[in-house]
Amino acid sequence: MTGAVPRLSALAMGLTNLPLGAYGAVTLVTVPQVLAARHVPEPMIATITAIALIPSFSSFLLAPILDVRFSRRSYALVLGALAALMTFLALSRLDDLLQLGTLLTVGYLAVALFNNALGGWLGSVVPPDEAGRLAAGFTIGNIVGTGGGAILFITVLRAFPGPAGAALISLAVALPLPLLAFIPVPDSERRGARESFATLARDLAALAKQRTVLRTLAFFALPASSFALTNTLGGLGADFHASERFVAIVSGTGCTIAGIAGSLLIPAVIDRLAPRITYLAIGALGALFTLSIGSLPMTPATFAVALIGQNLFQAVAFVVESTIIFRSIGQANPLAATQYAFLYAATCLPITYMQAIDGWAYGKGGLPGALRADAIFSLAACAILLVLVLHWRRNRPRRDKPLTELAEA
Secondary structure: OOOOOOOOOHHHHHHOOHHHHHHHHHHHHHHHHHHHHOOOOHHHHHHHHHHHOHHHHHHHHOHHHHHOOOOHHHHHHHHHHHHHHHHHHHHOOOOOHHHHHHHHHHHHHHHHHHHHHHHHHHHHHOOHHHHHHHHHHHHHHHHHHHHHHHHHHHHHHHHOOOHHHHHHHHHHHOOOHHHHHHOOOOHHHOOOOOOOHHHHHHHHHHHHOOHHHHHHHHHHHOOOOOOOOHHHHOOOHHHHOOOHHHHHHHHHHHHHHHHHHHHHHHHHHHOOOOHHHHHHHHHHHHHHHHHHHOOOOOOHHHHHHHHHHHHHHHHHHHHHHHHHHHHHHOOOOOOHHHHHHHHHHHHHHHHHHHHHHHHHHHHHHHHHHHHHHHHHHHHHHHHHHHHHHHHHHHOOOOOOOOHHHHHHO
């Protein structure tokens, strides 16, 4: 029930998001490593990875299904198990690139929808004052799954080749699923068979009218705290004269520890400072940090500082983004999973286009050009959003009606 006391803390609930990061490690790190060792051409590896990642930004189109008929806990359990199964099947089909790509894509769709179901469910269970801790747990679960998987999975496959290694990794992806039994399901989750997609369509129309949703979408669309350089710097170790082993250690261990530490600290900040202001402060400070990198000598030590710093800023920014999303959901929200999916997809948008901009700037002006472009766009976005946030705070409109009321209207 909604009023029930959760058996797990908000932070522990968020850790159940580990399958998202673990599956990402399989797709982005482990499979490319195995294929490269088998002398598969790099363009083919990149194509398989790019296709598999399509559901990461398009799964929100299917998210409304998660708010119909069954509880979000049921959807999360089934989708998490499906992602684990696809992991096993994909790692068992490494010799057939067509099957491998298909299985990885289906698995990524399953884990993306798992994330949406989990986010909508937990966002409607945890009180608003605990949203920051839930967001921290979500971020840590993702970081641990990605960082731990990147380090361990390839070792597992080498030590246990064939089905045994694939089974162990799939079990790691499914590891937190039993914890879902210890999280309550609110009354609004228990829908009868008569709920239909016609009702869902009315609810979607109501969602599109919510000021909170529209403002949050606009807020996340600009690259104030995207820190897209985290996805670029890992491949630029040679610019800093850093060895591949050094890059791997910094990327796997250093960034994971920094991300966890930042995620644990940020909820205390959000308790004292409004999340949107915190978000813009992180973006501005991160942009200044990015600019400062260009003035340092291009050494391995600078590479470590740059990559760990960028990952730290991105992790704490994601905690704040998730906090804003969870607070916007509220309890007894019939479209919790859909709302979470839409807003989560919005946070991915600036990372996508800023990575393209950073790459273009790198081609024109090398690393200094990429650093300047990323920082300037971020500072400009922060300035624009600060004006909007101050305007919203000065002109607070009446609160949105609950979605249940709007759907009945």
